[in-house]
Amino acid sequence: MTEFLTALFDPDANFIRYAFLAGVIASFTFGIVGSYVVARRISYIAASIAHSVLGGIGAALYFQRTYDLPWLTPTVGALAAALLSALIIGIVSLRAKEREDTIIGAIWAGGMAVGLLFIHYTPPPAINLESYIFGNILFTSQSDIVITAILGVVVVVISLLFYNKLLAVCFDEEFARLRGVNASFYYLLLLCLIGICVVLLVQLTGIILAIALIVLPAATASRLTHRLWKVMVIAVVLSMICTTGGLMLSYTSETPTGPVVVLIAAVLYVISLPMVWLKKVTRKNH
Amino acid sequence: MSQEPVIQFENVSRNFGMGPVLENVSFEVTRGQSTCLIGPNGGGKTTLLRLMLGLIRPSSGKVRIFGKRPSRVRTRVAYVPQHISFDPLFPVNALDIVLMGRLDHLKFGRYCKDCKNTAREALDEVGLSDSAKRPFADLSGGQRQRVLIARALACKPELLLLDEPTANIDLSVEAKLLETLEKLRQRMSIVMVSHDLDLISHITDDYVLCVHQHVHRHAVADLTGDVIREIYSSERRVEHEKKTLHQQGDHSHCDH
Numbered sequence: 001m002t003e004f005l006t007a008l009f010d011p012d013a014n015f016i017r018y019a020f021l022a023g024v025i026a027s028f029t030f031g032i033v034g035s036y037v038v039a040r041r042i043s044y045i046a047a048s049i050a051h052s053v054l055g056g057i058g059a060a061l062y063f064q065r066t067y068d069l070p071w072l073t074p075t076v077g078a079l080a081a082a083l084l085s086a087l088i089i090g091i092v093s094l095r096a097k098e099r100e101d102t103i104i105g106a107i108w109a110g111g112m113a114v115g116l117l118f119i120h121y122t123p124p125p126a127i128n129l130e131s132y133i134f135g136n137i138l139f140t141s142q143s144d145i146v147i148t149a150i151l152g153v154v155v156v157v158i159s160l161l162f163y164n165k166l167l168a169v170c171f172d173e174e175f176a177r178l179r180g181v182n183a184s185f186y187y188l189l190l191l192c193l194i195g196i197c198v199v200l201l202v203q204l205t206g207i208i209l210a211i212a213l214i215v216l217p218a219a220t221a222s223r224l225t226h227r228l229w230k231v232m233v234i235a236v237v238l239s240m241i242c243t244t245g246g247l248m249l250s251y252t253s254e255t256p257t258g259p260v261v262v263l264i265a266a267v268l269y270v271i272s273l274p275m276v277w278l279k280k281v282t283r284k285n286h
Numbered sequence: 287m288s289q290e291p292v293i294q295f296e297n298v299s300r301n302f303g304m305g306p307v308l309e310n311v312s313f314e315v316t317r318g319q320s321t322c323l324i325g326p327n328g329g330g331k332t333t334l335l336r337l338m339l340g341l342i343r344p345s346s347g348k349v350r351i352f353g354k355r356p357s358r359v360r361t362r363v364a365y366v367p368q369h370i371s372f373d374p375l376f377p378v379n380a381l382d383i384v385l386m387g388r389l390d391h392l393k394f395g396r397y398c399k400d401c402k403n404t405a406r407e408a409l410d411e412v413g414l415s416d417s418a419k420r421p422f423a424d425l426s427g428g429q430r431q432r433v434l435i436a437r438a439l440a441c442k443p444e445l446l447l448l449d450e451p452t453a454n455i456d457l458s459v460e461a462k463l464l465e466t467l468e469k470l471r472q473r474m475s476i477v478m479v480s481h482d483l484d485l486i487s488h489i490t491d492d493y494v495l496c497v498h499q500h501v502h503r504h505a506v507a508d509l510t511g512d513v514i515r516e517i518y519s520s521e522r523r524v525e526h527e528k529k530t531l532h533q534q535g536d537h538s539h540c541d542h
Contacts (some may be wrong), residue, residue, distance in 0.1 A: 035377075039376055039377055043375065065335065158396075161395050162395060163395065164385075164389070164392055164393070164395060164397065165389070165392070166387055167378070167382070167386075168386045170376075171372070171373075171376055171378060171383070171386070172367075172386070174341065174367070175365065175367070175386060175437070176386070177341075177362050177390060178339060178341075178363075178364075178365055179360070179361070179387070179389035179390045179441070180360060180361060180389070181387070181389055182389045183389075204504075222377050225379065226377050226378070226379060226421030226422075226423060227377055227379060227382065227421075227425075228377045228378065228382075230377075231377050233365065274529070
């Protein structure tokens, strides 16, 4: 603990400070978007978008190096792929409900396949695929924090500004439409927010573990309270506990950060499982 | 003025892939009237409701609500779906759901004080004012259904459409619901889909619409056993008879 705090305030150990900041700032995004995902039960869509991001990362790296386009960073590619996947899944599921699971599977595996092919043909130096698949928060740079903060503000502002409409669309899309709300637009907007959230997570926990940090804190929170905005507040705090705790534990025990963060989230979720039962028992006794 | 049509169907047909679900349907519901849609499963009752809501368009013919296209008068119509089609664990309380009836009155994305008052009045009307803060998950089936009715009332509709509001509700709760509906029909037109023939007399003492690809009017007084047998499959009829026996105090057929 003290070792970690010393490192956090050490002027020479920027990487720890950046990692800590990225985790704390991004927690707002995970907590809020995750709450919508859990409430609407679309974690499999989030997982599909997360995996398809590799396609964008691979394409960005390939074109960046082949055509010398320095602005086309992996983050730009990931963001484009995430938004594109979100829109494709959203439009297909709105138009043809019964084909939703098929398109989710196609985007999931297809995105990864495209990414692996692009990475195979990308000119050297060799790409560290592992850092995208499993993430490495300790590689966070100053510009990553700026991007995290900007995307985080976008997600938080949109989620809060349209809270009531998104809540209504998640609960009962048809009724929202009958009240004059453009339900399809808000559903697509929600999927795009999930896309942005996934991109932020790739840096932190990598593609494979991303879904855990979207779903687990919000799932834990929704066992503790029954109103969406309260779920969001608790989920944000839990995400901060997971990212900061994970960073601290992995720093002191010299283990990879992503898996530790995810394990903390999973443990908190398991602890929350008997809570509902306990609540019921205490209520009966009163 | 009282004869102004609330709902007008003129030669309406609606096809879904295989063939017509509704064929050449014409009828009118005038202001102040309420009616029920009865008929077997798959007969087209829900399709008829969805046409009235403008959620689907007719393949041919004309649907008019208050003399206009359904999609243009949606704010004057409210709809109560069946409570079982909702995720009971969704993180909302009763008031949150009823407030959704005021979705078209959001100011800067927030519900104003008037909206909250309207929602509380609606909850009061269905006898759930004490349950405003209770989670949707903790409510019984009947209470959930009444929350959905309150949400529809919060829309302040002139026409209320209900899709089988008493399905999966026990009889004691059903009685409360009927009381509410009977009160409501004094001030708005109600069209209700129901398999439950007991309910009809509480909504209308005039006529019902029997939906089975075509739509026929039956006077309530003419709903004799023979007519009912014609309309319903044997399965439904048995269910209805069981329910009637149950109300009369004969529980020999009950499962419990």
